[in-house]
Amino acid sequence: MIVLSFVLLSLVHISTAQIAGVVCLQIAASISSSSNVFLPGSLSYTSDIFHWASSSSDISACSVEPGTAADVGKILQIVGASRTPFAVKGGGHTANPGFSSTPGVHISMSRFSEVTYNATAQTATIGSGLVWDDVYAVLDPLNVTVVGGRFSGVGVAGYSLGGGYSWKSNLVGLTVDNIVGYELVLPNGTLTQVTATKNPDLFFGLKGGLNNFGIVTRFIFKTYPQGQIWGGLITYTVPNMAAVNQAVANFASSVTDPKAQIFSAYNGAVGVPIMAQMLYYDAPVLPPGIFDEFLSIPFVTKDAGTRSLSSFVRLFPTNITTGSRSIFDTVPVTRYTPAIVDAILNETTFWSARLAPFGGLAVSYNIEPFLPSAVPSTNPATAFPGSRTAGVALCPTNFFFLWLPATSDDIFHNAMHQSVAQIKALAIAEGVLGSSKYTNYAMFDTPLSDIYGQNVPRLQSIKKAVDPLNVMGLAGGFKF
Structure with missing residues (x-):
């Protein structure tokens, strides 16, 4: 491998893709029969590099599906020695270009698909190549769950390494607060088990620090009892938006039952807003008074009632926009004031109209x-958030733009910056700006200090x- 690195580094006149092609052959010759390398044109390659947002995909020299942690180690040793760009993809749900894609070697973790429940330890070991739909499908019949993703199509790995806001977070904290162990392949190719006692620094860093410390192959989660829940999705249109805004603001300011949550998606196309309102209660019977205001507003569609967690998650498939170009960003707040709720509706209307002529399909602002x-x-302590303040909430607030032509990328990125600045200024004026931007929502050019705050020096040291x-x-991503 060392000889290979000198050879490749001397061939400065050939492209990254050509160098990566040679590295692909080296990987294919080094990994076990449990793993495979795929070249462009094959179905497996196409699946491996696929992202729900076309702007997050890249044409790689090859894709690699490691089937063992030992093979992950070999791959890291080869790309490290040759200084070949690479990517690591779990579910592929990032909206940031280059975060899990590359023109070099694309590593797909799809073969790490284990979901094993340990009833004695009350833990679940979960492979890093899964999406949350897969996990809930296994755990639901066992009447247990983990603190995982809220929507269909979201990958386990990126979500869990970035923080993890869950339907159970009001009860037991973020996902990073509920992971008790990691199987990690270090950058030098060594396999290690990371726990709070075995390696406290790495344990801290992996709780929000993304892919900076190696490649996680398996997570060990705490499990919790889980029966049926009450939940659903309701949509509202313009004539009732004022009442919806009031209901959102009232819920955010007055409901303190930790079993109750809402997710309010203000969606807009060509200047016309429509609200997709998710209601969640972590019990099969909804107590009176929790969602009465939402349920009394005239709606367009409603699907709400007692159901399994899996069926609830599937109500909101995030991959429904597959094929479009997309970007996320976020403004964290400590609470939603009526002024901020109204401003978010205004942003939805304004930007969906303003961006339509440039190939804009829709915008979405999620409270x-x-x-x-x-x-x-x-x-x-965890890497994310950068600080924890007693008695103060940290609400992420997701902004999401989607469009078609690549020639409009800069227009949509600049528009996102403007919209974020508008809501951030209002949050400051209202005295509710939060301390840390949510890792998994933050746009690619977000300064590390805006996410990790006072934790940046420690993370850089680790x-x-x-x-x-x-x-x-x-590899791509936020780097320390």
């Missing part, structure tokens, strides 16, 4: 109220200790 218990200050050659710097 996500959480209680202070979702980010409990008493929990052990990164330097476990990855002195900066192998993980060859």
Whole structure:
């Protein structure tokens, strides 16, 4: 491998793709029969590099599906020695270009598809190649669950390494607060088990620190009893938006039952807003008074009632926009004031109209109220969020734009910056700006300090200790 690196580094006149092609052959010759390398044109390659947002995909020299942690280690050693760009993809739900795609070697974790429940330890071991739909399908019949993703199509790995706001977060904290162990392949190719006692620094870093410290092959989650829930999706249109805004603001300011959550998606196309309102209660019977205001507003569609967690998650398929170009960003708030709720509706109307002539398909602004218990200050420190303040909530607020032509990328990115600045200024004026932008929503050019705050120096120190050659710097993402 060292000889290979010198050869490749000397061939400065050939392209990254050509170098990566040679590395692909080296990987194919080194991995076991449990793993495979696929070239462009094959169905497996096409599936491996696919992202729900076309702007997040790239044409790689090859894709690799490792089937064992040992093979992941071999792959890391080869790309590290040759300094070949690479990507690691779990579910592929990032909206940031280059975060899990590359013109180099694309590593798909799809073969890490384990979901194993340990009733004695009350834990579940979950492979990093799954989406949350797969996990809930296994755990639902066992009447247990983990603190996982809220919507269909979201990958386990990126979500869990970025923080993880869940339907159970008001009760037990973020996803990172409920992971008790990681199987991690370090940048030098060594396999290690990371727990709070075995490696507290890495344990801290992996709780929100994304792919900076190696490649996670398996997560070990705490499990919780889970029966049926009450939940559903209701849509509203313009004539009732004022009443919907009031209901959202009232819920955010007054409902303190940790079993109750809402997700309010203000969606707009060509200047016409429509609200997709998700209601969730973590019990089969909805108590009176929790969602009465929402249920009394005239609606366009309604699908709400007692159901399994899996069926609830499937009500909101995030991959419904597959094929479009997309970007996320976020403004964290400590609470949603009526002024902010009204402003979000205004942004939805304004930007969906303004961006339509440039190939804009839709915009979506998502209000996500959480209680202070979702980010409990008493929990052990984690990479994300950068700070935990007793009694103060941290609500992520997702902004989402989608469009078609690649020639409009800069227009939509600039528009996102303007909209974020507008809502951020209002949040400051209202005294409700939150301390940390949510890792999994933050746009690609977000400064590390806006996400990790006071944790940045410690994270940089951990990164330097476990990855002195900066192998993980060859992959995309927020880098320490």
